[in-house]
Every structure is written in C-alpha cells, then in structure tokens.
Amino acid sequence: MAVKTFLFLLLFISATLQVFAQQVHQKVVAKAGDGIFTLLRRHGLNYSEYASQFLELNRDNLGKDNSLFVGKTYLLPHTSAGGASAAAASAASGTSAAAAPASSARVLNVPLFGPKYARVEIKDQQLSGAVYYISAGHGGPDPGAIGKYGSHSLGEDEYAYDVSIRLARALMEHGATVYMIVQDPDDGIRDESILKMDRDEVHYPNKVIPLNHKQRLRERTAIVNSLYAKHKSAYQRMLAIHVDSRSKSQKIDVFFYHHENSPTGKKLAESIHQTFTSKYKRYQPNRAYSGSVSERSTLYVVKNSRPPTVFIELGNIRNNLDQRRFVIPSNRQALANWIKDGIVADYKNRGK
Numbered sequence: 556m557a558v559k560t561f562l563f564l565l566l567f568i569s570a571t572l573q574v575f576a577q578q579v580h581q582k583v584v585a586k587a588g589d590g591i592f593t594l595l596r597r598h599g600l601n602y603s604e605y606a607s608q609f610l611e612l613n614r615d616n617l618g619k620d621n622s623l624f625v626g627k628t629y630l631l632p633h634t635s636a637g638g639a640s641a642a643a644a645s646a647a648s649g650t651s652a653a654a655a656p657a658s659s660a661r662v663l664n665v666p667l668f669g670p671k672y673a674r675v676e677i678k679d680q681q682l683s684g685a686v687y688y689i690s691a692g693h694g695g696p697d698p699g700a701i702g703k704y705g706s707h708s709l710g711e712d713e714y715a716y717d718v719s720i721r722l723a724r725a726l727m728e729h730g731a732t733v734y735m736i737v738q739d740p741d742d743g744i745r746d747e748s749i750l751k752m753d754r755d756e757v758h759y760p761n762k763v764i765p766l767n768h769k770q771r772l773r774e775r776t777a778i779v780n781s782l783y784a785k786h787k788s789a790y791q792r793m794l795a796i797h798v799d800s801r802s803k804s805q806k807i808d809v810f811f812y813h814h815e816n817s818p819t820g821k822k823l824a825e826s827i828h829q830t831f832t833s834k835y836k837r838y839q840p841n842r843a844y845s846g847s848v849s850e851r852s853t854l855y856v857v858k859n860s861r862p863p864t865v866f867i868e869l870g871n872i873r874n875n876l877d878q879r880r881f882v883i884p885s886n887r888q889a890l891a892n893w894i895k896d897g898i899v900a901d902y903k904n905r906g907k
Contacts, residue, residue, distance in 0.1 A: 580612060580630035585623040592740035594623060596761060598631055602740045606666040608632035620743070621670055667735065668724055669743015675727050682731035685790045685902050688779045688862060690736040691719035692797035694756035695764025697771070700800030702872035704749070704882060709872055711798040712737075713750040714881040718869060719796045720744055721891035729899060732789075734759060734782055736775050748882045772855040783861045790905060792823055792898070793864040795856045798881065803873045808846035809890070812857060812866040815850040820863035824848045826904070827865065827897030834893050867894070 585594060591609055592602045600609075610621060612630040623629065663675040692715045693699030699711030716737065721744055723733045739756045758764055759778055765771045783791055799807065811828055813820035828848045835844035851857060857864050869890060870877035880886050 580633065582628050583631055585625055585627055585629060587625050589623050589625070590741035590755065591621060591623065592757075592761075593755065594629065595631075600631065602666070602761060605632045606740070607664060610666075610670075663727065665724070665727070667738060667740060667743065668720060669745070671746075672724060672744040675724055677730060678728045680730035681899055682726060682729040682902055685730075685792070686732045686734070686782075686786050686862075687723075687726055687898070688734045688736055688782065688791070688793040688860075689719045689723050690775055690779070690793070690795045690856065691716040692795065694737045694739070695758075695771070696754055696766045697764075697768065698752055698754075700798060700872045702800070702878060704878050707749045708752065709878065709881065710750070710752040711800070711872055712756065713742075713752055714872070714887070715796045715798050715869065716742070716756070717745055717750060718887050718890050718894075719794075721888055722794070722796070722894050725891050725895040726898065729895075732786075734779075736778055737764070746884045748884065769855075776856055776859045779856075780859075780861045790902070791862040792819075792901075793856070793860045793862040794894070794898075795854075795864065795866045797866070797868050798870060798872045799868040800873055801871045803875075805871055806874045806876050807868075807871050808844055809870060810846045810868050811848045812851035812854060812868075813848070814857050814864065815852045817863050820857075820865055821848070821850075822904075823863060823898070823901045824865045826901035827867075827894055830893050830897035830900060834889075834896075 581598075583594065583598060589597075591606060595602050595605055595609060609629075609632055610617070612632060616624070616627055616629060618624055661677050663677065665673050665675055667673075668675070691712065693712040694716065697712070699715070701711070702709040716739060719737075720735060723735050724744065726733050736759050737756050738759060738761075739753070741753075741755060742750075756764060758774055762774070765774060779793055801807065809831055811824040813824045825848050828846060831846055832844050835842065851866065854866055857866050870880045872878065872881070880890065
C-alpha cells in the first residue's frame with residue numbers, strides 16, 4: 556500500500572511540475588532597436604507563428620503600434636504551443652507571408668498587416684485558386700529613390716511597401732493566395748502621411764536582405780521561382796511595385812512594364828491599365844490619364860521570374876503633385892484597390 560501511495564505521489568508531482576513548466580514563460584529584456592520581430596528572431600522564434608501569442612502575453616507592456624520599451628521585460632511564447640505555417644494560413648491563426656484561405660474560412664488573422672488591419676474578412680472567392688507574389692521595391696539596406704516633402708524625406712521602399720501590403724490584403728479578401736516577398740513585420744499597414752524610414756525589412760520568410768543590389772534581385776527571384784514550383788499548375792502572377800525618380804518638374808501617371816515574350820504578363824498589365832483609365836474618367840473627369848503599358852524585358856525580375864510579371868511604377872517621388880499620390884493614406888489605398896480591380900478582371904477573363 557505504501558508503495559502504491561508513493562508511486563501515486565510521484566506521478567502527481569511529475570504532472571504538477573509539467574503543468575507548472577507549461578505555465579512559466581521565459582522572460583527576456585528588450586534591447587535598443589528591438590521590435591517584436593527582432594526580439595522573437597533573436598530567441599529562435601518565427602514571427603509569423605508566435606507574434607499573436609506574444610501580443611496576447613504582453614498586451615499591457617506594449618507602446619504605440621505594439622512597440623517595445625527598452626529595458627522592459629517581456630514573456631516569450633512556448634514553442635510547444637505551435638502556430639500557423641508561414642506558407643499557408645487557411646485558418647484564423649495568422650501568417651506573415653501568405654494566406655490560402657480554405658473555402659470555409661471567413662476570417663483570417665494576419666499579423667503582418669499590423670494590429671488595426673490584421674483581421675481580414677473574406678468577402679468572396681473571386682480569386683480562389685490564384686496565387687500572387689508581390690514584391691515591393693528596394694528595402695532593407697536600400698531605401699531606393701528619395702524625395703523631399705517639405706522638411707521630410709520620402710523613401711521609395713516605404714511607400715511602395717505600404718501600397719503593396721494594402722494590395723496583398725485586398726487580394727486576400729477575395730480568396731487569393733498572396734506572398735509578400737519583402738516584409739516589414741514591425742510596420743504593418745500605416746495610415747500616417749510621412750512614413751518613417753527604417754532598414755528592418757526582410758525577404759520571405761525571414762531572410763536578411765543582402766546589401767548588394769544584384770544579390771537582392773537574385774534572391775527575390777529565387778524565392779518567387781521556388782514558390783512557383785511548389786504551386787505547379789496553379790494560376791500564378793507576380794507584381795513588382797516601385798516608385799520612380801525623375802526631374803522634380805516631371806509629373807507622371809502610374810505605368811506598367813511586362814516581358815516582350817509574355818502575353819499573359821501583357822494581358823495583366825493591360826487589365827490594370829484599363830482599370831486605371833476608367834477610374835480616372837470617373838474620379839478625375841477633367842484630367843486625362845497618361846499611364847502606359849510597354850515592354851521592358853531587361854528588368855531583372857521581369858526577365859527572370861517564372862510567373863508572368865508586371866512591373867509597376869506608381870509615380871515620380873520627387874514631383875510635388877505625384878507625392879500627393881503617396882503621402883495621403885487614402886490615395887495609397889486607392890492605388891491598391893485599383894490594382895486589385897484590374898487583377899480581378901484579368902483573373903475573370905483567364906483563358907479568353
């Protein structure tokens with residue numbers, strides 16, 4: 556009897572210790588320059604899998620836009636708790652890079668979009684079966700073109716990224732699978748006019764962006780082509796989004812490039828261009844839209860990406876009038892929505 560009692564107590568203590576161990580979270584201290592992404596990565600945790608748990612554990616110790624306080628102690632999620640795969644978030648647990656909503660999924664949680672926009676309601680399945688790769692220009696060590704707006708500097712990478720991530724969200728609302736090739740887990744979708752410039756963007760899923768320009772382009776293209784092979788026979792398209800830099804006096808409209816030997820890339824570019832033309836007639840009837848569609852096969856991502864690719868220039872970052880297209884948040888959303896509408900029209904007309 557005594558032996559049985561001892562074994563029972565041993566098992567009880569063991570179980571209690573296991574429960575206690577599951578309840579205790581590792582404590583870490585935020586360093587200067589830390590965001591949630593960098594803190595998690597330093598401790599071997601994937602942002603896409605553990606961001607939601609981290610926010611839940613530390614909700615009372617976060618600053619504006621979920622920023623961290625230097626020197627403050629934070630709790631890390633348990634690695635055994637699991638999380639969503641970065642490549643397929645078909646449930647509401649969230650992801651940083653892609654979303655492939657199952658037919659029954661009505662709501663997704665995507666931390667990459669930021670707290671305000673992380674909840675994505677699936678409106679319909681118009682783009683079900685379609686896979687899109689969105690690559691915002693530059694990023695990481697390279698801000699791209701720089702414009703001056705009063706006393707502020709405007710970085711191409713920040714504004715191209717904000718339009719890109721808004722586009723990703725808009726496509727997901729219609730059932731598309733979307734990969735953000737360049738990601739900034741700390742920014743999300745931002746509604747400020749002046750977007751703070753930083754260098755913490757990464758390549759999907761969480762690779763440090765190379766300093767060398769050609770190496771960056773090769774890596775991005777390799778990522779897209781690897782994912783393209785994974786999705787095999789699916790309908791797949793690639794969009795590279797940039798902001799041009801020209802003479803300050805030169806105002807330009809949104810224009811599009813495609814490969815000379817890609818009829819499907821040309822068709823997508825023309826569909827988006829046609830959407831912009833009709834939107835300008837409706838919302839700016841006193842001004843003609845002068846954006847164009849043309850071949851530019853020498854662009855690295857256009858030439859080397861396996862999915863049909865459209866390269867989009869959103870305007871001249873140095874021109875005062877074009878800058879209004881970027882610095883006004885509702886205009887950035889309009890750009891994303893209009894591109895999305897052109898993409899939807901192209902998908903509906905596939906095979907024609």
